[in-house]
Amino acid sequence: MPTIMQFRPITLDDKSLFDKYLGNFPQNASELTFTNLFAWRKAKKHEFTEIDSHLLVKTGSFYYQPIGASPSKIIRKIIDKESKAVFERVEKKIAQQLEGLKTKEQRGMFDYVYRISDLTELKGNKFEPKRNLIKQCEKYQPEVCMLNEGNIHEFFQLQKKWCSLKSCEENKPLQHENEAITETLNNFREFKLLGICIRKEDAVAGFAIGEQLNNNVFVEHFEKGDTMFKGIYQYVLKEFVKAIPSHFKYLNREQDLGIPGIRKAKESYYPVKLVEKYRVSSE
Incomplete structure (x- = not known):
């Protein structure tokens, strides 16, 4: 992995690259679609790079779960090099693979x-x-x-x-x-x-x-x-x-963003599952 990761803004020309990764490694979290990442790119300051055959998207303050064969490996690798690095919206099954790192449930971000x-x-x-x-x-x-x-x-x-x-x-x-x-x-x-x-x-x-x-x-x-x-x-x-x-x-x-009214409305349709997400950091 490069010492300094080179990120760049998401453009429409990047759709084919995202489609390739998302096609090979389908996601469960609603954030990780090209539509969502592109549409919110200005507000969220979305940028991306490729690292060890994974697609990595960041906002101004945190990284999303990497898209690829081994997201937990990339998360650990980045945090080892950047002690203050923070990942958010990480699926529970990935967070559970990160023993030794701090994980915190993000209830308002559950899908x-x-x-x-x-x-x-x-x-x-x-x-x-x-x-x-x-x-x-x-x-x-x-x-x-x-x-x-x-x-x-x-x-x-x-x-x-x-x-x-x-x-x-x-x-x-x-x-x-x-x-x-x-x-x-x-x-x-x-x-x-x-x-x-x-x-x-x-x-x-x-x-x-x-x-x-x-x-x-x-x-x-x-x-x-x-x-x-x-x-x-x-x-x-x-x-x-x-x-x-x-x-x-x-x-x-x-998700309900932690807003009581939205949570009540979404629960009123009786979901069969919640996509649980976590914040991951070294401290």
């Missing part, structure tokens, strides 16, 4: 993984509140549409409206999310993304965007809705999972 059939069918008493909200949304006679170049402007219109209501300009995290959504929509075809929208009359009232994470798991990156329409978020999710190709069995809906 929520659901069985797609559960989200499609919404069977049983536990999902009755969701079914009721969906019925209320159906009263508006919504139309389902798929993201394409002909309607992408409608996605932007809803995002602009949502940001206006949430005062994105006064909220850094929402500003950064808005930038990431803009980057994602601008490159949806190159990134091979699946997007659905819910249209009420002449305006989009909700949308969801996602992509393949690995062979069995789809990941939902963004979900927005106009809450003037009761049940819109439940309806968006119902239609989104219906649009996911049938060979995918699970949906990763990313």
